[in-house]
Amino acid sequence: MLLRRLLGRRWKLVLAGGIIVLVILLIGADVFGDRDGKSAIFRRDAMAPNFPHIRGMKELDDVPPADRRREDLFYVPPEPRIGPLFHMTDKNDTKFTFRQNPNWKNSTCPRSLQRKAFLSEEFGPIFRPDTQMVINSKLFNVDEYWRMKPWATPFGYNYKENITYEEVRDVLNMFSADDTIFNFTGRSRPQCITCAVIGNGGMLNGSKNGEEIDRHNYIFRVNHALTKGFEEDVGSRTTHYVFYDRSLVGVKADDYPISKDITYIFVPCRKADFKYLKSIAERKNKFAVPPENVRIVHPDWMRYIHYVWMRVKSFRPTTGGIMVMAALNSCDKLSLYGLGYNTKYSHYYYDKNYKAFKPVLGSHDHRKEIKLWDGLDKEGLAYWYRRDVF
Numbered sequence: 001m002l003l004r005r006l007l008g009r010r011w012k013l014v015l016a017g018g019i020i021v022l023v024i025l026l027i028g029a030d031v032f033g034d035r036d037g038k039s040a041i042f043r044r045d046a047m048a049p050n051f052p053h054i055r056g057m058k059e060l061d062d063v064p065p066a067d068r069r070r071e072d073l074f075y076v077p078p079e080p081r082i083g084p085l086f087h088m089t090d091k092n093d094t095k096f097t098f099r100q101n102p103n104w105k106n107s108t109c110p111r112s113l114q115r116k117a118f119l120s121e122e123f124g125p126i127f128r129p130d131t132q133m134v135i136n137s138k139l140f141n142v143d144e145y146w147r148m149k150p151w152a153t154p155f156g157y158n159y160k161e162n163i164t165y166e167e168v169r170d171v172l173n174m175f176s177a178d179d180t181i182f183n184f185t186g187r188s189r190p191q192c193i194t195c196a197v198i199g200n201g202g203m204l205n206g207s208k209n210g211e212e213i214d215r216h217n218y219i220f221r222v223n224h225a226l227t228k229g230f231e232e233d234v235g236s237r238t239t240h241y242v243f244y245d246r247s248l249v250g251v252k253a254d255d256y257p258i259s260k261d262i263t264y265i266f267v268p269c270r271k272a273d274f275k276y277l278k279s280i281a282e283r284k285n286k287f288a289v290p291p292e293n294v295r296i297v298h299p300d301w302m303r304y305i306h307y308v309w310m311r312v313k314s315f316r317p318t319t320g321g322i323m324v325m326a327a328l329n330s331c332d333k334l335s336l337y338g339l340g341y342n343t344k345y346s347h348y349y350y351d352k353n354y355k356a357f358k359p360v361l362g363s364h365d366h367r368k369e370i371k372l373w374d375g376l377d378k379e380g381l382a383y384w385y386r387r388d389v390f
Helices: 002-028 038-050 057-061 113-119 142-148 165-172 210-214 271-281 299-310 319-328 366-378
Strands: 085-087 097-099 194-198 218-222 240-243 263-266 294-297 333-337
Touching: 097 299, 142 165, 165 271, 194 319, 210 333, 218 319, 240 319, 271 294, 294 299, 299 319, 299 366, 319 333, 319 366, 333 366
Parallel strands: 194 218, 194 333, 218 240, 240 263, 263 294
Antiparallel strands: 085 097
């Protein structure tokens, strides 16, 4: 009888001790969120009155522990795999057939723009953030090549000079097999992802938006993307850079946005672009970015934003437009700056003298994109910095 009592007590002690150890480990791993950037949240709250449109950022991060899950904080994307095809219309037009990313997940952010987008009368029917955004070696084979061959670049692989299957395959094999523009491996995933998209419009000159911009989790820039000397207006941080091989023409090498912390999103538009990508992978390009940080846009996704969202007859969306759509389909809270060219301000914020904006007819439809930014702002899906122009 005495032995049985001792064993019973020992079992209870072991169980209690195990529970205590488990709780300590969970707290140390930050599963409960007790140490999840509290000081950053307090700093953000103190600054909030200066940036009223960013109100709610505290609520986006300050989620009750019961609503948080371990995979939200430490999310490692699964291996990429070719997902099913889906069609956006009931018409027999294959350009509206897109590849789905089977690894895509609904946002767990309680106030995500994605939730608003799905419920939007205007944008809900066309909002498909599960469309495959990037392409890599594991998402490409000869059948995929021929499926996308009919459509002109950047919407497929049809070009005046033949782009072969081997050319595309060999280039994709040289880069990362990630199928997302975010990489949370080895670090906490924000409960809610806040993003700022920075165009190069002249209305940013003198705007003093720099501090506000730098407070976002992720900051997307495009083309020249100069920050040195313009930090007060455009900020200093860059996490994502959307570009073509022509994006840095005229930019000094010292001003190239090169960092191991930047994700580079490339859009192939012609045969020479694959040679350009190869030179980056082989570290023979003066734009010496880490090849493992490069993501290549999927032709299906380019068709999706061009034909479903933009619905224009121009050659393609602007690089800034591509950048906005990438953030819209990836982030929980979105702010747009320097987008919407006009004649009141100089073409670019870094112009030393006034230069009037001159649209390139046939290449882009700037008016259509401005209308879209306006719609996203009015629907509450994005904040669009209008200054005193729009």
